[in-house]
Amino acid sequence: MAKSSSSHHQDAIKGLWKSVVPHRVEIFAWLAILGKINTRLKLANIGIIPINEAQCILCGLCPEDCSHLLIHCPLSWQLWCWWLNLWGIQWSLPSNLRDTFNQWAHPHHGAFFKKVWLASFFIIIWTIWKERNNRIFQNSSMSLPQLQDLVLLRLSWWIKGWEDPFPYSPVDVVRSPACLQWTTPRSREATATNPPPLPSWCPPPTMVLKWNVDASFNPILQKSAIGGVLQDSLGHFKCMFSSPIPLMEINAAEVFAIHRAIKISLSCFQIQDHSLIIESDSANAVKWCTNKKGGPWNLNFVLNFIRNASGNDSHISITHRGRASNNVADALAKQGLCRDDDFLAWL
Ligand SMILES: [Zn+2]
Structure with a gap:
């Protein structure tokens, strides 16, 4: 039986709000899954930009809609494939973002890696979106290897916001992404002998x-x-x-x-x-x-x-x-x- 659009929304929302990435990134993913981000095709369709400016800025080959930009554009697709290849996974990406999110699972069972995996979905689409905006508004662009580093850096920074005593630095993660398969020490002894380093960074005043x-x-x-x-x-x-x-x-x-x-x-x-x-x-x-x-x-x-x-x-x-x-x-x-x-x- 065909699902109603509200139950599609329910599917998409389920599992989204796990706080593995900053809230603004979760909100972006939610809007993207619902097809509510302002892609160039959407802006052209409602007459804000001319239709001949609806092309994807990353490839210049196709109209920029949500699925093209975040999944099927050659640059985006290479970024997804790079991430999947890191973990030895072959997967044909679904046609739209909602199915991609709903099927985004990895057989590795560690609780920490499950969070890494969920976070990677958000970070890949966020990284593509920021790159797209940089190309449109800042006239600057990054290469695929730079975007790959950026995915790993964002991931390792946002891991710092979790409660896990993950022992690796952003540089370690960029050099050997395999360290993301780290598992939480279970015994109290193990955590007692490896206390997580306390951040001593002092925040600036508001504004x-x-x-x-x-x-x-x-x-x-x-x-x-x-x-x-x-x-x-x-x-x-x-x-x-x-x-x-x-x-x-x-x-x-x-x-x-x-x-x-x-x-x-x-x-x-x-x-x-x-x-x-x-x-x-x-x-x-x-x-x-x-x-x-x-x-x-x-x-x-x-x-x-x-x-x-x-x-x-x-x-x-x-x-x-x-x-x-x-x-x-x-x-x-x-x-x-x-x-x-x-x-x-x-x-
Ligand atoms: Zn494209």
Whole structure:
């Protein structure tokens, strides 16, 4: 018997609100499953954009409706296949998102991996949607490997919001996704000997955003890299970057990390007017940036830019805090050592 559309809604909603990802992402998935997101085809059909602009921005081949964009577009499809291949799964994706969600199950039985699996559905469609928006509104695009890294990074960050004492860092997850098959230690002894590290990150005041930046140096590879993460007062991730830079002394690299955070902030109209705190774990870098002069002469150009941007009447302040508060930035900086190109993502 054909199901009524309200029972379809019930099916779709069931199992959706498990808080494995931020609420805004659950809401997006819910709207997408119900076909209520504003795709270009939908906007064209109601006359908001011309019909000749209804093409999918990712491939330019088909009209952008929900199923095409989030499942069948070649780029999206490759992202789904990459995730399924990671776990040795062959699956022909259903024709629409609702069936995809309802059939989204994995035979691996661990309770933790079940949550990973559920979260991956949300994260893949969210990552496709954010990429689509970046291409339309920011005129910037990522490659498939970058999107794959982003799926793993979002997953490993959002795992931090769960109660599980998952012991791996975002970098570990990106390097070897197999660590997601971790199982919860059952005995109290096991949890007692491996207490989860306590986050010592200190949130900024309401209406203020905070960058944590860090630099990394690998003497064997002879490489330097910088990384940073922007969060609001609730700890929500807003933006992150991870970039290789020319080989340089670590305090100088920290100055470049601060410089990059400011550049990104000033170039984004959504946060241009926010007050910003930039936190670095290098006391030297912070001292050079906040003093009117001093610091290595060869950094003068960069330091002057930072001093101008964070001067007396500016909404940007630069502070020093210990390494313990900087886990994510540290991980992104280390990840930059393995990159050939800049990585920047708005979440
Ligand atoms: Zn497409």
